[in-house]
Amino acid sequence: MQQSKNIAIVGSGLVGSLLAIYLIKAGHQVTVFDRRPDVRKVEFSGRSINLAMSNRGWDALRRIGLEDEVRKLALPLDKRAMHVNEKPLYFQKYGKDGEAIYSISRGILNRKMIDLAEEAGTVFKFEEKVWDIDMKQTTLYTGDAETTPWNKYKFDLIFGADGAFSRVRHKMQRQSRFNYSQHFIDVGYKELTIPANSDGSHKLDNSSFHIWPRGKFMLIAMPNLNGSFTCTLFMPFEGEVSFESIDTEMKADAFFERYFPDIKEDISNLKKDFFANPTSAMVTIKCFPWRYGDKVALVGDSAHAIVPFYGQGMNAGFEDISVLFDKMEAHGDDWKKIFSEYEISRKPNADAIAELSYRNFIEMSSKTADAKFLLQKKIEKKFAENHPESWVPLYSRVTFSNHSYAEALKTGDKQEAIMKEVMNIPKIEEKWDTIEVEHKILELLGEEIPA
Amino acid sequence: MQQSKNIAIVGSGLVGSLLAIYLIKAGHQVTVFDRRPDVRKVEFSGRSINLAMSNRGWDALRRIGLEDEVRKLALPLDKRAMHVNEKPLYFQKYGKDGEAIYSISRGILNRKMIDLAEEAGTVFKFEEKVWDIDMKQTTLYTGDAETTPWNKYKFDLIFGADGAFSRVRHKMQRQSRFNYSQHFIDVGYKELTIPANSDGSHKLDNSSFHIWPRGKFMLIAMPNLNGSFTCTLFMPFEGEVSFESIDTEMKADAFFERYFPDIKEDISNLKKDFFANPTSAMVTIKCFPWRYGDKVALVGDSAHAIVPFYGQGMNAGFEDISVLFDKMEAHGDDWKKIFSEYEISRKPNADAIAELSYRNFIEMSSKTADAKFLLQKKIEKKFAENHPESWVPLYSRVTFSNHSYAEALKTGDKQEAIMKEVMNIPKIEEKWDTIEVEHKILELLGEEIPA
Numbered sequence: 001m002q003q004s005k006n007i008a009i010v011g012s013g014l015v016g017s018l019l020a021i022y023l024i025k026a027g028h029q030v031t032v033f034d035r036r037p038d039v040r041k042v043e044f045s046g047r048s049i050n051l052a053m054s055n056r057g058w059d060a061l062r063r064i065g066l067e068d069e070v071r072k073l074a075l076p077l078d079k080r081a082m083h084v085n086e087k088p089l090y091f092q093k094y095g096k097d098g099e100a101i102y103s104i105s106r107g108i109l110n111r112k113m114i115d116l117a118e119e120a121g122t123v124f125k126f127e128e129k130v131w132d133i134d135m136k137q138t139t140l141y142t143g144d145a146e147t148t149p150w151n152k153y154k155f156d157l158i159f160g161a162d163g164a165f166s167r168v169r170h171k172m173q174r175q176s177r178f179n180y181s182q183h184f185i186d187v188g189y190k191e192l193t194i195p196a197n198s199d200g201s202h203k204l205d206n207s208s209f210h211i212w213p214r215g216k217f218m219l220i221a222m223p224n225l226n227g228s229f230t231c232t233l234f235m236p237f238e239g240e241v242s243f244e245s246i247d248t249e250m251k252a253d254a255f256f257e258r259y260f261p262d263i264k265e266d267i268s269n270l271k272k273d274f275f276a277n278p279t280s281a282m283v284t285i286k287c288f289p290w291r292y293g294d295k296v297a298l299v300g301d302s303a304h305a306i307v308p309f310y311g312q313g314m315n316a317g318f319e320d321i322s323v324l325f326d327k328m329e330a331h332g333d334d335w336k337k338i339f340s341e342y343e344i345s346r347k348p349n350a351d352a353i354a355e356l357s358y359r360n361f362i363e364m365s366s367k368t369a370d371a372k373f374l375l376q377k378k379i380e381k382k383f384a385e386n387h388p389e390s391w392v393p394l395y396s397r398v399t400f401s402n403h404s405y406a407e408a409l410k411t412g413d414k415q416e417a418i419m420k421e422v423m424n425i426p427k428i429e430e431k432w433d434t435i436e437v438e439h440k441i442l443e444l445l446g447e448e449i450p451a
Numbered sequence: 452m453q454q455s456k457n458i459a460i461v462g463s464g465l466v467g468s469l470l471a472i473y474l475i476k477a478g479h480q481v482t483v484f485d486r487r488p489d490v491r492k493v494e495f496s497g498r499s500i501n502l503a504m505s506n507r508g509w510d511a512l513r514r515i516g517l518e519d520e521v522r523k524l525a526l527p528l529d530k531r532a533m534h535v536n537e538k539p540l541y542f543q544k545y546g547k548d549g550e551a552i553y554s555i556s557r558g559i560l561n562r563k564m565i566d567l568a569e570e571a572g573t574v575f576k577f578e579e580k581v582w583d584i585d586m587k588q589t590t591l592y593t594g595d596a597e598t599t600p601w602n603k604y605k606f607d608l609i610f611g612a613d614g615a616f617s618r619v620r621h622k623m624q625r626q627s628r629f630n631y632s633q634h635f636i637d638v639g640y641k642e643l644t645i646p647a648n649s650d651g652s653h654k655l656d657n658s659s660f661h662i663w664p665r666g667k668f669m670l671i672a673m674p675n676l677n678g679s680f681t682c683t684l685f686m687p688f689e690g691e692v693s694f695e696s697i698d699t700e701m702k703a704d705a706f707f708e709r710y711f712p713d714i715k716e717d718i719s720n721l722k723k724d725f726f727a728n729p730t731s732a733m734v735t736i737k738c739f740p741w742r743y744g745d746k747v748a749l750v751g752d753s754a755h756a757i758v759p760f761y762g763q764g765m766n767a768g769f770e771d772i773s774v775l776f777d778k779m780e781a782h783g784d785d786w787k788k789i790f791s792e793y794e795i796s797r798k799p800n801a802d803a804i805a806e807l808s809y810r811n812f813i814e815m816s817s818k819t820a821d822a823k824f825l826l827q828k829k830i831e832k833k834f835a836e837n838h839p840e841s842w843v844p845l846y847s848r849v850t851f852s853n854h855s856y857a858e859a860l861k862t863g864d865k866q867e868a869i870m871k872e873v874m875n876i877p878k879i880e881e882k883w884d885t886i887e888v889e890h891k892i893l894e895l896l897g898e899e900i901p902a
Binding site for chain 2: 176184
């Protein structure tokens, strides 16, 4: 058992709330600060992408006995539903039978996590912005505005769980030798909604992750418990078809009619949201170190914000907490060692999932229409089905395993190199389904080829 | 002729001062703010690396008639002097006859540039820190401290020339979709001095750039007009031989005696500086955009800080000003176009010199002791001498030409790929000096091979 500490967490999002629960169960006192109002008391922002909870997220919840509570909020999605223009709807299974990602509304989960953290004994201080941090003295200065008098709080430890634009990290960044990068992509996103049918049922299949791939832009839809779908439109900020170019109701009508004919009946709602909801940017943030001595540490997006195209942002943040807890169990009251091993073990994995998420953005943007790319995926899939021990597809490794992200990236690169050779086999289009190709892959994997 | 503008420059360093002169000659009014005191009235900081002015720097000075004034402060260095332990001193010429880099003390040049800018009509406001910037209103807020009342100045245009940790850029960074990275290397540097002989002459050859390569660390020395040498010790912050590990006078004695026997007589001075002068960090900073509309733009280190291992930091900053001026000449009063074309044309070149400088750090750190690497350099050099039209070495392209940095990087990569093939020739160690190797390079360059 650790010596009880008085701990501050900045940020009452998903990761901050989960961390609070972990810390309290470990015997600490926890106060959570958030500059925003209590998310349980306000309307949602209209700028969320639904969460896709997968293996790593569930593991972190299960470990602390929260899995069942959260399952009640989630809908399992075991496949993609591809809405390709002028083609019938078709489905792609995510993994093996029983494997699924889980659609959860970010707002609803956040409310639940705060409830659970509060029940566990966390003190929440909403609408109290942290203006300054004395890291050496683990002291927070909070208040209404930069110039009005501040409250001063002294803690034993401080965690930054305050997201991509973290104030805690910002404070760390002023140290010399703090590595930092923020990289925005040229594509933005906007939340849209497809409401439920009048009887409360879903308008589209509710065990699928719906995708309308359209080359440079894409619409996705994930079901909610109340029968609605939270949709996300990903589209360039500027250019021919872009958030900037669709600036009248007429243009919006034409856009939805042309590109999304199978949800045409919902245009009025989509259009309303299109003009009411903000367009948000997406950023990859990397930094190092993630801590200040044995006093301050970063978790979740504040340490490693990623683009959402692998559905792993929350899962990675939850896994941070799980790893931090491993280190707490291993090193007792030696917080320097806890923080140091936490950052050293997590950093390569955070970099890996950042890279994988960014690659998925490139893949979705530029390759989904490429016949050769689709053929490659088909060959991989078939081989994986026939040789499940030898070939776990990258997506499954990231989503349905708890092997490290860094290992997933490395294995994925190896698989990609093999597939590159396979795709160079002359007339691969004709013979992709032959034993020759299967043997070639086995050979490249260095495995025995059946006689 | 442009319409006269009232322009603020933040930062009175080399690039800020040069920009002031260019803008005044173009008919504008210029005020330069600096939070530091007037460098002409204070002692130097003891944390400078001497400058190596080369082609790009001279071009920017010549264009505005300042070349001759500055030449008076500079000593030409046409070669490296390599101080390798247990080997006699040997020399490596930088380029062709007449090609040299020019050693100038940063402090002395900065004083001169401020004098010249003041003579041209620049108003300097020293010890006046910019606390806030309203970019939309091109308004600066300056003062003594963050909490005392501020002065407010309205300008037509604002330039950030305030270095790697630019306040102006910091303000830009708060915009959404501002890409930014800062990456520190694990090596720090410290300024040391070798004083002149009692008769005022130099203790080492004064037309050489002196290098003591020592694997993980390295000392360099560049001559000053007064007979002294400004030395820079590059060394890891932490580790076996590091700034951290040399923490007593005795350890410093042992360090200098063991590794720098040929300048042993200067140990007492080197040691004094070692403990008196700060250890500084080195960082690569990249960002984009470099401007806010037609109102604010970044120049020099504030837009692209680089590590000093190619001697191009100031040269790149001066070239910024020259390119900015090209755009001013081309686009009259259309400052949006001027800024936009400036950032678009400069950004790839800034990225390229950042990459080249970082590679030189890696090369100096890890490859100078590698026999194969030295052989490669020898082969390249010989080929370049025999085929000056076909092979301009990368160093010469960067240092003695005004071809863009991006082109230099690209050509350098091509040359590197060719040399990789050449180094794979069996028994290259024996036959490096043969016609076979020469013909191989010509073949790989796609050039005609003499019968």
